[in-house]
Amino acid sequence: MKKTLKIISNMITIIVILNLIFMTLLVIYLKASKGEAQIFGYQLKTVFSGSMEPTFLTGSVIAIKQLKADERGTLKKGDVITFQTSKKLLVTHRIVGVTSKENNVQYETKGDHNKTADTDLVPSQNVVGQYSGFTIPYIGYILDFAQSKKGTSLLLIVSGILLLGFAIFTFFQVMRELEKKTKSIETNENTI
The missing domain is CATH 1.20.5 (Single alpha-helices involved in coiled-coils or other helix-helix interfaces)
Known part of the structure; x- marks a missing residue:
């Protein structure tokens, strides 16, 4: 026991x-x-909308491979890309069409869940990266919360409480062991 x-x-x-x-x-x-977490050369992004469901769910974390300037114009129909919109927002949608005019490649994109394609074409220079196929559902909610002031505070407080609890537990465990050894020594001295 x-x-x-x-x-x-x-x-x-x-x-x-x-x-x-x-x-x-x-x-x-x-x-x-x-917020620009990177692991093994892949950038982690949190999905905030359901436009790409069921490919990835809202709240998921996806890994995208950042593309070099010369790779941005070589994408093809069916690739899932993350790009910057004219409003400086990052969006991840699937390429449904590619047009090329005088070495200027543009992509027509659409969310898998959306009924219609996006209204604006995406210039290749606005492409940030390509979806790698790696997704972790719902963990994005945790990462997003951890980046907030409340989340950071809570995680640090919980860490501190766990550390304090561990220290108290260890202290009482050591005291119990010392007490046992002291009793054992006293018992041995009394029997001699």
């Missing part, structure tokens, strides 16, 4: 420490990257 409790205690300790480290690193990384 003691061995099982010790194993469970160790597992909880490891989980708390890993959770603490993860939350702290997440907050630091998101603040340092200013």
Whole structure:
């Protein structure tokens, strides 16, 4: 029974420490990257609308491969791209048509869930990246919350509380062990 409790205690300790480290690193990384999180050369973007459902759901995180200037004009019909609109918004839609005039490539785009194509053509220089096929549903809500002031505060407070709880737990565990050793020494001295 003691061995099982010790194993469970160790597992909880490891989980708390890993959770603490993860939350702290997440907050630091998101603040340092200013929301432009990158992993292994792919940029992570949160999906805020349902225009591409069912390809990816609202609240999902998608990975896009950033494209170099010479790659932006080589995309084809069916590719999913992230581009900047004239209003400086980032949109991720599928290419449904490609037009080329005097080395100026433009893309007609459409959200998979939308009934009609987007009204404006996308110049190739406005393309930021191409969807890599990697999606994590709903995690975008967490990342978006973590980037807010309330989210950052909450994650840091929770991390602090977990750290304090872990310190108190460890303190009482050490005190219990010391008490056992002290009793054991006293018992041995009394029997001599």
